[in-house]
Amino acid sequence: MAAKQRHCYDYPHPAVTTDVVLFTIRQQTLSVLLIQRANHPFQGMWALPGGFLEIDEDLETCAKRELMEETGITGVYLEQLYTFGNPQRDPRERIISVTYFALSQSDSLSPKASSDAAQAAWFPINELPALAFDHREIVQLARRRLLSKLSYSTIVFQMLPPQFTLSQLQSVYEILLNENLDKRNFRKGILARNIIEETGDYTRSGNHRPAKIYRVVNPSQVEIIK
Amino acid sequence: MAAKQRHCYDYPHPAVTTDVVLFTIRQQTLSVLLIQRANHPFQGMWALPGGFLEIDEDLETCAKRELMEETGITGVYLEQLYTFGNPQRDPRERIISVTYFALSQSDSLSPKASSDAAQAAWFPINELPALAFDHREIVQLARRRLLSKLSYSTIVFQMLPPQFTLSQLQSVYEILLNENLDKRNFRKGILARNIIEETGDYTRSGNHRPAKIYRVVNPSQVEIIK
DNA sequence: TTGGTTAGTGTACCAAATACACATTTTGTT
DNA sequence: AACAAAATGTGTATTTGGTACACTAACCAA
Numbered sequence: 001m002a003a004k005q006r007h008c009y010d011y012p013h014p015a016v017t018t019d020v021v022l023f024t025i026r027q028q029t030l031s032v033l034l035i036q037r038a039n040h041p042f043q044g045m046w047a048l049p050g051g052f053l054e055i056d057e058d059l060e061t062c063a064k065r066e067l068m069e070e071t072g073i074t075g076v077y078l079e080q081l082y083t084f085g086n087p088q089r090d091p092r093e094r095i096i097s098v099t100y101f102a103l104s105q106s107d108s109l110s111p112k113a114s115s116d117a118a119q120a121a122w123f124p125i126n127e128l129p130a131l132a133f134d135h136r137e138i139v140q141l142a143r144r145r146l147l148s149k150l151s152y153s154t155i156v157f158q159m160l161p162p163q164f165t166l167s168q169l170q171s172v173y174e175i176l177l178n179e180n181l182d183k184r185n186f187r188k189g190i191l192a193r194n195i196i197e198e199t200g201d202y203t204r205s206g207n208h209r210p211a212k213i214y215r216v217v218n219p220s221q222v223e224i225i226k
Numbered sequence: 227m228a229a230k231q232r233h234c235y236d237y238p239h240p241a242v243t244t245d246v247v248l249f250t251i252r253q254q255t256l257s258v259l260l261i262q263r264a265n266h267p268f269q270g271m272w273a274l275p276g277g278f279l280e281i282d283e284d285l286e287t288c289a290k291r292e293l294m295e296e297t298g299i300t301g302v303y304l305e306q307l308y309t310f311g312n313p314q315r316d317p318r319e320r321i322i323s324v325t326y327f328a329l330s331q332s333d334s335l336s337p338k339a340s341s342d343a344a345q346a347a348w349f350p351i352n353e354l355p356a357l358a359f360d361h362r363e364i365v366q367l368a369r370r371r372l373l374s375k376l377s378y379s380t381i382v383f384q385m386l387p388p389q390f391t392l393s394q395l396q397s398v399y400e401i402l403l404n405e406n407l408d409k410r411n412f413r414k415g416i417l418a419r420n421i422i423e424e425t426g427d428y429t430r431s432g433n434h435r436p437a438k439i440y441r442v443v444n445p446s447q448v449e450i451i452k
Numbered sequence: 453t454t455g456g457t458t459a460g461t462g463t464a465c466c467a468a469a470t471a472c473a474c475a476t477t478t479t480g481t482t
Numbered sequence: 483a484a485c486a487a488a489a490t491g492t493g494t495a496t497t498t499g500g501t502a503c504a505c506t507a508a509c510c511a512a
Binding site for chain 3: 343411414430432
């Protein structure tokens with residue numbers, strides 16, 4: 001951390017970081033990935049994964065790299081959320097943070113600790129610990145964005161495996177919306193959108209009737225923004 | 227421009243700028259405010275108003291200040307659009323640009339030139355000149371955002387004077403959506419939203435029936451984001 | 453074979469959006 | 483004074499989308 005201050009400019013430059021709000025559903029609860037900070041400031045406190053932008057690195061690449069370095073997680077689709085730049089948001093120096101949000105399947109990720117982060121863990125969105133910096137505000141904004149995108153995007157499928165049943169899909173919606181949905185209307189609505197199709201297979205688990213297995217018609221569209 | 231390079235850091239820092247896409251409707255056409263660059267790079271080329279963030283300045287304050295300095299325009303409501311950070315987007319150094327978009331009333335603004343900008347002028351969105359940097363991409367993103375916010379926000383009233391007729395309002399919608407709307411359905415729809423009310427006054431112009439004058443019920447809500 | 457558990461299905465009702473045409477009020481002209 | 487020109491203002495029927503609502507089907511275990 002004690003470099004030689006070789007990087008000089010005519011005018012003062014802020015630092016730029018990226019931070020990632022990664023959501024998943026665990027135990028029927030919307031949860032967020034946090035890391036425990038290994039360094040000052042806010043050492044020991046929980047925070048969003050993220051870190052400083054390298055000078056030749058794309059913003060999104062930075063977000064993915066920091067996520068990988070701090071939690072071991074890769075392969076999630078990131079979407080830019082907002083850029084926070086309050087002059088007092090970091091006690092060290094002026095920092096502009098470009099934030100991203102992402103969704104992941106619940107069982108595909110077991111976050112691990114690393115050098116920059118003492119540990120990484122999932123927290124239910126309604127049981128967040130005190131967060132470093134303005135990260136609570138960032139999480140809340142991400143949550144609002146997630147909810148508002150539910151109705152007109154296909155991001156929800158990022159929280160599901162490639163093959164799923166309608167009951168699983170409905171469960172995700174119910175958890176995110178925090179309300180119960182009617183099964184018949186839900187099925188009618190989701191099928192009318194023509195974004196999923198039957199695989200022809202059935203689940204073979206549990207002491208009950210097997211469920212049809214569905215998949216997304218065009219998986220590449222799952223990432224479409226806006 | 228030849229300062230003493232007194233601002234030094236352990237690690238390289240990108241520069242941060244803000245850019246503003248300001249829309250208005252002029253001569254029945256959606257138009258964008260551009261400035262002609264007075265300095266290198268892209269000297270003489272048209273670009274979005276914007277400039278470097280000062281070290282203790284809020285991002286939005288920076289955007290407003292640059293808009294004022296380069297075009298003389300004040301008092302518009304800015305909304306953050308997106309942050310662009312491609313490592314090659316500026317030939318001078320690594321620059322992160324936090325972009326904003328805004329709407330204004332057509333007749334309230336006569337942009338003027340200033341030191342940083344040779345001149346400022348409105349351009350119809352479909353007749354843009356070649357733009358500096360990645361500014362064309364920024365404009366297109368802003369346009370998409372504007373259109374998608376039309377249906378669920380009240381931003382459209384930022385393009386109108388405080389008092390207006392339903393015909394004026396419908397005309398703005400028709401220009402933005404680029405399609406003709408049914409007068410009866412438009413009125414029914416807009417009145418059902420309970421965001422505008424009659425003032426009780428009538429226009430007194432033209433050789434035709436006077437029109438009722440309306441206003442926004444709660445002007446402070448016109449700026450609401452989402 | 454019976455009970456438990458989850459999957460799967462249709463119709464009636466209500467609300468919102470759409471399609472569509474003519475009378476009203478003013479100004480200016482004859 | 484009557485009329486033409488121009489833009490304002492208004493209602494109904496239809497279609498579409500969303501909502502409310504209850505029972506049968508398939509499998510497993512006892």
